[in-house]
Amino acid sequence: MRRVMNVAPGRGSRWLLALLPFVLIALAYNFASAQRHAANPDDKVLPTASAMVDAMQRATQPDRRSGERVFWSDTAISLKRLGLGLAISIVIGLVLGMLIGLLPVAGATLSPLMAVVSMIPPMAILPILFIAFGLDELSKVVLIVIGVAPCLVRDLALKIGQLPSEQLIKAQTLGASTWQVMLRVALPQAMPRLIESLRLMLGPAFLFLISAEAISADAGLGYRIFLVRRYLAMDTILPYVAWITLLAFVADLLLVQLSRRAFPWAHLERRA
């Protein structure tokens, strides 16, 4: 009998094993939902699958008054806020990360500031953002930037600071200026790490987005969830949550693929 730690699943059974927990959760949910509906046919807490499909069909049809397909317009506006926030964070992360990581003077000036700023709880300054930037799009994007950018800056600065000094010397002996070292040595080697940290920051980014939308918005996935909560509309909330999860999951997959395609050298097995 082999030790359990030495038993590895094959290709096919790996898929089965991965699906198993999902299937079990779905079965458990359906069972619990059926139980509750048997006791009370009007139960709203655990809606049946068909009720959720109905709710989603309503949400994807044009609204009677505004003519909007609420589900899609919510998705579009949330992704726009998220994308804008992440894009600005990436730019800030790359610029400051490179400066702090590569230039000792910039590091001495900015890295203590970044260490402090990254400790500010973004949710605690949300009221300040609402007061300073108003209640519309800007404050939501700024919240994402404030939550995500300092972490990216610190992570990239760390990565660039860890580049072997031999590499930086070598580039100089090939005639590189500071700018050229940034462009051809530091930036390309920071990119895979940027994607890694972006993947880790997707969760927090969604958290900030939903929070800001919950508190003040007139559209968006987070806004919708918190709106229909008043009517105990679990048949809308649950599919929305599943949809947000799926969006984050797909974004994560895309980032992995992007990294593999664009930076194949970062995914090679190291030889001795």
Place this chain on the structure above:
Amino acid sequence: MSAIRVRKVWVEYGAQIVLEKLHLDIAAGDFVAIVGPSGCGKTTFLRLLLGQERPTRGALLLDGEAMPNEPDADRGIVFQRYSVFPHLTVLGNVLLGSELQGAPLLARLFGARRRERIAAARALLEEVGLGEHLHKYPSQLSGGMQQRLALAQALITRPKVLLLDEPFGALDPGIRAEIHVVLKRLWKETGVTIVMVTHDLREAFSLATRVVVFDRYRKRKEERTRYGATITQNIEVRKRDTGASLDAQNQLGRDDPATGERLGRDDLASAQQ
């Protein structure tokens, strides 16, 4: 071809003296090997030549002019590790020098200039035996191939001086012998002045025109910080042009009783590392 002159150079870290009274002339096109026990400032000396470190006193001259105190394109380097860029292919690594020097803003070449540099890079890579690996990344190469790549990368921009910091220390003996042949040929062809730090005496004596030994005259424990290492022997092994060994008196080999003991100890020291 460029000459290096080292004039009464001292290196001190606070109260600790690392190198003292260094005085050395390296003729243009020489191949100098620097040997000596660990902790005798060999690498510090190389860092001086590289511009990574400044002498506390004294002067370093390259072709009669003071060396700039930061690394530049006049002085190429190959380290034991991390000499090539992991994010560039073999060809990309060799092209990089030309791109950096040819395009200050973008550090990339285009069109005819790029094709011309690619042709030159291919020719050089062919010569160091990497002609079939142009599009591989360094992590896909063996240690010996990586160092050959590093040599090609450093030499394609025609530096005046090539500095080697124990470049082959991590390689197997057979691979080392192969790469010695490559290095010797490149040195002859380019006429570059080479300074190599090594632990391997056989390597030093078989490659170099001049072997310089760094050691301390005062070795007692309480003297160690106040007296630095210096050049204790400066042996001309062979003439550059002919490549032939000099007469027996100058050619201090491993069996020579005068140096055997001292140098033998160094071999042990390196074996223990």
